[in-house]
Amino acid sequence: MKDWFADIAAQFKLNFIDGNRWQWLVEGFKTTLIIAFFATILGILIGVLIATIRSTYDKTGESLKKRGGIGIKIFGFIDRICKLYLTVIRGTPMVVQLLIMYFIIFKSSTKGTLVAVLSFGINTGAYVAEIFRGGIMSVDNGQFEAGRSLGFNYIQTMIYIVIPQMFKIVLPTLCNEFIVLLKETSVAGYVGIRDLTKAGDLIRGRTFSAFMPLIAVALIYLTVVIILTKLVGILERRLRRSDH
Amino acid sequence: MTTEKKALIKVDGLYKYFGDNHVLKGISAEIDAGEVVVVIGPSGSGKSTFLRCLNLLEEPTYGEVWLEDKLVTPVDPYLHPDIIELSKTYQSLFAAEKAKNSGRSDEEIKAELIAKIKSEDLLNEKHEGKAYKSLMKKIYNENYINVNLARQKIGMVFQQFNLFANLSIIDNITLAPMKLLKLSKTEAEERAKALLDRIGLADKAQAYPSQLSGGQKQRIAIVRALAMNPDVMLFDEPTSALDPEMVGEVLEVMKELAKEGMTMVVVTHEMGFAREVGTRVIFIDEGVIQEENTPDAFFSNPESPRLRDFLSKVL
Ligand SMILES: Nc1ncnc2c1ncn2[C@@H]1O[C@H](COP(=O)(O)OP(=O)(O)OP(=O)(O)O)[C@@H](O)[C@H]1O
Ligand SMILES: [Mg+2]
Numbered sequence: 001m002k003d004w005f006a007d008i009a010a011q012f013k014l015n016f017i018d019g020n021r022w023q024w025l026v027e028g029f030k031t032t033l034i035i036a037f038f039a040t041i042l043g044i045l046i047g048v049l050i051a052t053i054r055s056t057y058d059k060t061g062e063s064l065k066k067r068g069g070i071g072i073k074i075f076g077f078i079d080r081i082c083k084l085y086l087t088v089i090r091g092t093p094m095v096v097q098l099l100i101m102y103f104i105i106f107k108s109s110t111k112g113t114l115v116a117v118l119s120f121g122i123n124t125g126a127y128v129a130e131i132f133r134g135g136i137m138s139v140d141n142g143q144f145e146a147g148r149s150l151g152f153n154y155i156q157t158m159i160y161i162v163i164p165q166m167f168k169i170v171l172p173t174l175c176n177e178f179i180v181l182l183k184e185t186s187v188a189g190y191v192g193i194r195d196l197t198k199a200g201d202l203i204r205g206r207t208f209s210a211f212m213p214l215i216a217v218a219l220i221y222l223t224v225v226i227i228l229t230k231l232v233g234i235l236e237r238r239l240r241r242s243d244h
Numbered sequence: 245m246t247t248e249k250k251a252l253i254k255v256d257g258l259y260k261y262f263g264d265n266h267v268l269k270g271i272s273a274e275i276d277a278g279e280v281v282v283v284i285g286p287s288g289s290g291k292s293t294f295l296r297c298l299n300l301l302e303e304p305t306y307g308e309v310w311l312e313d314k315l316v317t318p319v320d321p322y323l324h325p326d327i328i329e330l331s332k333t334y335q336s337l338f339a340a341e342k343a344k345n346s347g348r349s350d351e352e353i354k355a356e357l358i359a360k361i362k363s364e365d366l367l368n369e370k371h372e373g374k375a376y377k378s379l380m381k382k383i384y385n386e387n388y389i390n391v392n393l394a395r396q397k398i399g400m401v402f403q404q405f406n407l408f409a410n411l412s413i414i415d416n417i418t419l420a421p422m423k424l425l426k427l428s429k430t431e432a433e434e435r436a437k438a439l440l441d442r443i444g445l446a447d448k449a450q451a452y453p454s455q456l457s458g459g460q461k462q463r464i465a466i467v468r469a470l471a472m473n474p475d476v477m478l479f480d481e482p483t484s485a486l487d488p489e490m491v492g493e494v495l496e497v498m499k500e501l502a503k504e505g506m507t508m509v510v511v512t513h514e515m516g517f518a519r520e521v522g523t524r525v526i527f528i529d530e531g532v533i534q535e536e537n538t539p540d541a542f543f544s545n546p547e548s549p550r551l552r553d554f555l556s557k558v559l
Contacts, residue, residue, distance in 0.1 A: 145301055146406035146465075150420040150472060151396035160419060164410040 015212040021203050025213075028199025029220060035116045035195065036182040042121025043181075044174070047128030050082045051166075052158060054129070055136045060154070082129075089126035095187045097123055102191035112193045116185070124181055131173050135166035168239060175232040179225055186221075196220060250312050252277045252476055252507055253298060253398075258307035259355050260293050260531075261363075267293045269531035270355065271307070275476070275509060280502045282518040282539075283511045285528035286554060291511045294528060295478050298509065299398045300391050305359045311397060311475075314389035323367075325358050327380070333367050334358070396424055399469030399477040403485050405461040407453035413440070413464055414449040417471045425472065432471070439467035443497055459490030463497050476507040483514060515559060519543060527551045 016022040057079040089097070101119040102112070109115055139162050147157035167174075189198035200217035204210050251274035260268035267290045275281055285291050296302040298309055300316060306325060309316045318324060328334050334357060341353050361367050408416050417439065418432035427435070440446045443463045453461055462482055469477060479498065483491040495517055502508060502521045512518065518525050518539055525542040527535045527550075535542070535551045543559075546552045 140406075140409075142402060142404050142406040143408060146400075146402065146408065149299060149301060149395055149398075149400040149402075150469070151392045151424050152420065153392050156423065160423070161408050161410065168410065 011209060011212050015203055015207050015209060016216070019206075021206070024194070024199040024203060025196065025216065025220070028194050028196040031113060031188075031194060032182065032185050032196040035113060035120055035185045035188060035193075036178060038117045039120035039124055039185070040174075040178045040181060042117065043124025043128045043177075046122065046125025047132045048163065050085070050125065050129035051132030051136055052163070053078060053082055055133055056154065056158075086126050086129065089123055094120075094123055094184060095190055098187060098191055112188075112191060116188045116191070116193050116195075120181060120185060124177065128174065128177060131170050131177065132166060135170040136162060138169055139165045171239065172232050172236040175228070175235065179228050179232070182224065182228075183221060251275060251310070252279075252312060253509075254308075254310040255298070256308040256310070257351070257355070258294070258297055258309070259305045259359065260290070260297060260302060261305045261359055267531055268297070268304070268307075270351075271528070271531070271533055273526065273533065273536075275507065277475070277507050278505050279523045280508045280510065280521050282522040282525045283509065283528060284513070284515075284518065284525060284554075284558075285534075289529045290531045291528050292480050295400075295480050295509060295511055298478060299395050299400055301400075305362065306355045311389055311394050314394075315387050316389060316391060316394045323362055324383075325354075328358050328361055328367060329354070331361075331367055334361060337361070337366075396420075396472055397475045399472060399474035401462070401465050401469055401477065401479045401482050403481040405453070405458070405465045405485070407461055407465055407468070409453055411452075412449070413445070413451050413453070413456075416453070416464065417468045420468070421471050435471055436467075439470055440464075442500075443467060457490060458486045459493045462486065462490075462494045466494075466497055466501075470501075476509065477501065479508065479510040479512065481511055481513065483512065513558065515543070527554065529554070 016025075057075060098116065098119045102109075102115050106115045106118075136158075143161055143165065144157055147161045148154075152160065185195055186197040188195040189201065192198075194202065196217055200213040203213035207213070253273075253275040255271055255273045258268050258271040259266075271294060273281075283291050283294065293302055297304045297307075298316075300309070304317055307317065308325075315324075337357050337360075338353065341357065342350075407413075408419070411419060414433060414436055417436035418427075418429070421427045421432045421435060422429060437446060437449065440449060443466075445460060445463060448456060448460065448464070453464075456464065466477075466482075482498070483494050486494065491514070495514060498508070498510070498517070499521050510517070510522075520539075522539045524536060525539050526533055527542075527548075529550050535546065535548050537545075543555065546555055
C-alpha cells in the first residue's frame with residue numbers, strides 16, 4: 001500500500017512538477033478557452049447574418065420573385081451561397097476543415113491559434129445559423145407585425161425586436177454549443193496547436209507515462225463541462241421564470 | 245373651382261384572395277378625418293383582412309388604398325392595375341375573356357385578370373427600357389407614399405396586444421418615435437410619460453409587458469401607437485382577448501380618443517361601443533359591405549336580411 005502511494009507521488013512529480021510541466025496544462029487550457037470563446041463569438045456573428053438572410057428570403061423571396069428585377073436575383077444568389085456554406089460545413093468533418101484551413105488556405109500563417117479560431121468559428125457558424133433560424137421562426141409573428149405597423153422596415157424590425165427575442169430563446173442552446181465546441185477544439189493538436197489535449201499528449205511523450213497526463217486532461221474537460229452545464233441549467237430556469 | 249375635400253383613407257375596389265379563398269370581393273369605402281367607423285360582421289367574413297389591407301399588413305390582390313392624396317397600394321408601381329391594364333398581356337387576355345361572353349361585368353373580369361397576372365407572374369413586359377422605368381419612377385413619386393411612411397401615420401392596435409416582449413413599457417412607447425421620428429430620448433420619454441399619465445399607468449414605465457394585466461397591456465398598446473402621432477388608428481377587436489372585467493378600461497381609453505377627434509376604424513363585437521361612439525357602422529359579410537349607416541339607423545332599421553339575422557344573434 002505504501003509502495004503504491006509512493007509510486008503515485010513519484011508519477012505525479014514526474015508528470016506535473018518536474019520541469020514545471022503543470023504549466024503546460026495551464027497554457028494549453030488557456031489556448032483551448034481562447035479558441036472556444038472567440039470561435040463562438042465568430043460563429044454567432046456568422047450565424048446571425050446567415051439566419052437573417054435565410055429567413056428573410058424564406059419570408060419575402062417568393063413575393064419578390066414575382067416582381068422580378070436585379071435585386072431579387074442578387075438576393076437569391078446570396079441565399080444560395082448561404083445554403084452552400086451550410087451544406088459544405090455540416091457535410092465535412094471538423095478536422096478536415098481545420099487541416100484545409102491550416103495547410104491550404106493559410107499555408108504561410110504562423111498564427112496557429114488565429115487559424116483555429118477562424119476554422120472553429122466558421123464551423124460553429126453553420127450550426128448556430130440553424131439554431132438562430134429556428135429561434136427567429138419561434139418569435140411570435142405578432143411581434144413582427146407590431147413593428148411593421150409602427151413603420152419600421154423589415155431590417156429595423158428584425159434588429160430592434162425579433163433578433164433580441166430570438167437571442168433570449170436560443171441562449172441556453174447557444175451555451176450548450178459553446179460546451180460542445182470546448183470539447184471539439186481538442187483536435188487543434190492536428191495542426192500543431194498546443195491546446196489542453198496537446199499539452200497532455202506532450203507530457204506523455206516526454207515522461208513516457210500515459211496515465212497521469214491523459215487522465216488529468218480528461219478531468220479538466222469534465223470539470224469545466226459539468227460546471228458550465230450546471231450554469232446553463234440555472235440560466236434556463238431564470239429565463240423561464242422571468243419571461244422578459 | 246371647388247375645393248374638393250379628400251377622404252383621409254379611401255379604399256377603392258379592394259379584393260383579397262388567399263389562394264382559392266376569396267376573402268374580400270370588391271370593397272370600397274371612404275373614411276373622413278374625425279370619423280369613428282365601426283366594422284362588424286360574422287367570424288371569418290374578412291373584417292381583419294380588410295383592416296390589415298389598409299396598412300398593407302396584407303397586400304391586397306387588387307384594388308387601391310389611398311392615404312389622403314397618395315396611393316399606398318401596390319408597393320410596386322409595376323404592379324399598379326393601370327400599368328398592368330396597359331400591357332399587351334392583359335389586353336389579349338381580356339379580349340379572350342370577353343369573347344367567352346360569360347355575362348360577367350368588365351369590372352369583375354378585370355379584377356380576376358389582374359389577380360391572375362400578378363399571382364402567376366404573367367407580365368413579362370414590365371422592364372422594357374430606361375425611359376419606361378424613369379416614367380414609372382415619376383409616376384411613383386407623384387402618386388405613391390412609401391408603405392413604411394404610410395404606416396407611421398396609421399396606428400394599429402391588435403387583438404393580442406403585441407407589446408414588444410423584450411422591451412420595458414417606456415421603451416415600447418419610445419422606440420418608434422426615437423428611431424423613426426428622430427425624437428431625442430428626452431423628448432420621446434416626455435411624450436411617453438404624458439401618454440402614460442393619461443391612461444393612469446405612469447407607475448408601470450419600467451415594468452415589462454409580461455408583468456401587466458391584459459387590460460393594461462392593451463392600453464399601453466394604444467398609447468404606443470399614439471406616440472407616433474398618427475392621423476388614424478385601426479383597432480382589430482381590441483377587447484376580444486380580454487377578461488370581461490378589463491373590457492371597460494380599454495373601451496374608456498378608446499372613447500376618450502374618439503372624443504378628442506381621433507379618426508378611428510374599429511373592428512369589434514362591442515355593439516354598445518358602436519352605438520355610443522361610432523359615427524358610422526359598416527357590416528361586412530361574405531367579403532363585401534352589405535350595409536352601412538349611422539349607428540342609430542343601422543341598429544334600429546337594418547335593411548338587409550343578412551344584417552337583421554346577424555343582429556338578432558348578437559344583440
Ligand atoms: N394569412 C392568411 N392566409 C390564408 N387565409 C387567411 C389568412 N388570413 C385570413 N385568412 C382567411 O380569410 C378569411 C377571413 O379572415 P378574417 O380574419 O379577415 O376574418 P374576420 O372577419 O376578422 O373573422 P374574426 O371575427 O374571426 O376575426 C378566413 O377564411 C381566414 O381563414
Ligand atoms: Mg378578425
